[in-house]
Structure formats: structure tokens, C-alpha cells
């Protein structure tokens with residue numbers, strides 16, 4: 001019988017899993033390598049499939065206070081800014097999928113998740129613990145740390161991100177291939193921008209070889225800009241790697257004045273760029289007592305905005321699976337069996353979406369967006385999934 005669950009990594013996935021497991025009655029110890037909890041200054045989007053879990057953890061109202069609920073998804077041309085297509089988001093998403101769509105600052109979101117986990121167990125997070133590996137036997141699992149310490153539990157969950165030490169031991173290193181795209185990340189205080197700069201929607205500007213996604217954070221006080229560009233100049237695979245402002249300016253030369261204003265307003269020392277790598281889905285991610293969750297199991301490209309949503313779904317399904325079988329091994333198999341197909345589909349669809357945004361000509365982009373029904377079908381399987389009620393078999 002499972003009593004204590006060890007989790008490696010206190011990112012969005014590890015913290016959510018901790019709260020789901022604590023709420024289900026398990027004891028949890030969450031080991032994080034960093035000396036303090038935190039997240040980078042950028043935006044993150046939460047769709048209904050993840051919001052079901054966050055509502056279950058009583059976080060819905062707290063999220064609503066610090067988030068933005070975008071009115072629509074608006075696609076524009078990169079040069080004239082002409083609107084090509086628009087999908088309703090605010091009311092429509094909740095009506096169709098049973099929970100709201102939100103955009104948040106990652107640091108605010110991470111803080112809410114950490115606070116909730118600590119409400120459920122004040123000392124659940126153990127900082128300054130770098131996981132190096134684990135041993136398992138018939139009675140349990142021992143987690144090893146870089147400084148020689150160890151911890152013992154019944155189950156281990158590796159939620160230690162894309163460079164996971166737990167994954168390395170279970171499934172080997174994930175082969176990563178550079179996609180040809182880098183992503184710029186910028187946030188700007190709205191007070192630095194002209195009045196009524198962009199409407200409160202998710203604005204996507206599409207051009208040959210690049211696209212930009214802009215949306216508001218912190219109840220509209222901050223503008224988030226992500227600019228994806230095709231380039232042979234590979235940068236670091238790190239969300240905190242700074243890159244020269246002059247390169248940003250050059251990457252968006254000739255783009256609409258909205259984009260020029262953003263580029264000209266941003267603090268030159270706060271421009272970040274990282275390269276995007278594709279990691280193919282894996283066939284199996286569990287042993288008899290250890291499993292993976294979030295990016296360590298299924299790192300994805302950001303083109304569907306689902307990496308963190310999947311990590312959140314994982315935690316809820318794992319907590320349910322642990323209560324449904326006689327042995328830990330069967331529970332981990334049940335969890336994996338019910339997650340691997342969906343997560344692999346999202347990883348592949350995200351990769352395919354790159355082509356949706358990066359077309360060769362404006363004619364190709366217009367032709368693609370003329371087919372609105374196709375988008376609606378994709379959204380249904382993605383957003384209507386409820387990890388709390390989906391049948392596990």
C-alpha cells in the first residue's frame with residue numbers, strides 16, 4: 001500500500017502533483033535542486049483541461065484574481081496587421097469545455113501552486129536537494145542526492161524537467177533535434193506603451209518564417225511577447241539566456257508598427273532568446289516504483305501551449321491511479337497507459353503546428369485559415385479532456 005510519495009522537482013508539474021496526492025490522502029516529500037522557489041518572468045496559458053485540476057485544488061478564484069481572460073484569438077498579417085481570422089475565447093471556451101481559459105505570469109502561477117501545496121503540508125518542499133538517481137526494491141524506493149543524503153518512500157515521481165535525472169535512469173536521455181526555430185521572450189509594463197495599444201485578446205502576427213504571439217498578464221498590467229523566428233543561429237536551450245536587442249530589432253525589420261513599438265520600448269537588457277528542440281515521444285516511462293511526469297516524460301514544443309497543462313493533467317491522473325490498484329507497479333502502469341497516448345498526440349500536434357504558423361506566403365496562410373472547422377475539431381479532443389473524470393482502464 002502506498003503511503004509516502006517522493007517527487008523530484010518543484011516546477012509546475014511537481015507542485016501540482018504534490019497537491020493532488022496530498023489531497024488524495026498520501027504523504028508527499030518534494031525535493032527541489034534550487035535554493036529558492038521561483039519561475040521566469042514570462043506568460044503561460046491555462047486551458048480548461050488543466051483548469052479542471054486547478055479548480056479541484058481550490059485555486060480557481062486565486063488564479064482569476066491575477067490572470068487575464070482573453071476575449072479572442074486574433075490572427076493578423078505581419079506587415080499590415082490585417083485581421084485574417086478570429087476565434088472567440090472568453091465565454092466560448094468555458095461553454096464548450098467546462099472551465100475558463102486564462103493567461104498568467106509564470107511566477108504568479110508558480111507562487112500560487114507552491115502556497116497551495118504548503119497549505120496542505122507546510123514542509124512538503126525540501127530545497128537544496130539535487131537528485132542524482134534512485135534504487136528500488138520490493139519494499140520501496142531510495143532517492144539519492146548530490147551531497148550524499150538520501151530519502152526513502154513507496155513511489156518516486158520524476159518531475160525534474162527536460163534534463164531529468166530520473167528520466168535518464170528510467171528511459172535514457174531524450175534525443176533532441178533543433179527545430180530551426182528560436183523564441184524571443186519579452187515582457188513590458190503596459191504603462192510604457194501608448195494608451196489602448198492592443199485589445200485584450202491573444203494577438204498572433206504571422207509572416208513568412210516567423211510569428212509573434214502577444215497577450216496581457218497581471219490583470220492587464222504587463223504585455224507578454226513571444227516571437228518565434230526561423231534561424232540557423234542556434235542559441236542556448238534556456239529560458240533565461242539573454243540575447244542582443246539589436247538581433248531582435250533585425251529579426252522583426254519590416255513588421256507592423258505594433259511590433260516595432262514593442263521592440264523599441266523594451267529594456268535592451270531584458271531580451272531573452274532560446275532555441276526550440278523537438279524530443280520524440282517515448283514508449284514507456286515507468287519502472288515498478290518510479291515514474292515520470294511533465295516535461296521529463298513528454299517535453300513538447302510550445303505551439304499548442306500545452307506543456308504545463310499536460311504536466312497538470314498527469315498529477316491528477318496519477319493521484320487517481322494510485323488508489324485504483326492493489327500494487328504500486330499496477331498503479332504506475334495504469335497511469336502510464338492512460339497518459340502516454342494523449343501526451344504523444346499533443347507532442348506531435350505541437351510539432352505539426354509549427355507549419356501552421358510558418359508558411360511560405362500570405363496566400364498559404366489565408367488558405368489555411370479559411371478552414372475554421374478543422375481548428376474546432378482539434379480543440380475538442382484537446383480541451384474537453386477532464387483528468388478528474390476521464391475513464392482509466
Ligand SMILES: Cc1cc2nc3c(=O)[nH]c(=O)nc-3n(C[C@H](O)[C@H](O)[C@H](O)COP(=O)(O)OP(=O)(O)OC[C@H]3O[C@@H](n4cnc5c(N)ncnc54)[C@H](O)[C@@H]3O)c2cc1C
Pocket residue numbers: 008009010011012013014031032033034043044045046129130131132159160161162163164165183226293294295296300302305306307308309310311
Ligand atoms: C515559450 C514557451 C511557452 C510555453 N507556454 C506554455 C503555455 O502557454 N501553456 C503550457 O501549458 N505550457 C507552456 N509551455 C511549456 C511549460 O512551460 C512546460 O511544459 C512546463 O513548465 C513543464 O513543467 P515541469 O514541472 O514538468 O518542468 P519544469 O518547469 O522544468 O520544472 C522542473 C523542476 O525540477 C527541478 N529540477 C531539475 N533537475 C533536478 C534535479 N536533478 N534534482 C532536483 N530538482 C531538479 C528544476 O529546478 C525545476 O524546478 C511553454 C514553454 C515554452 C518554452
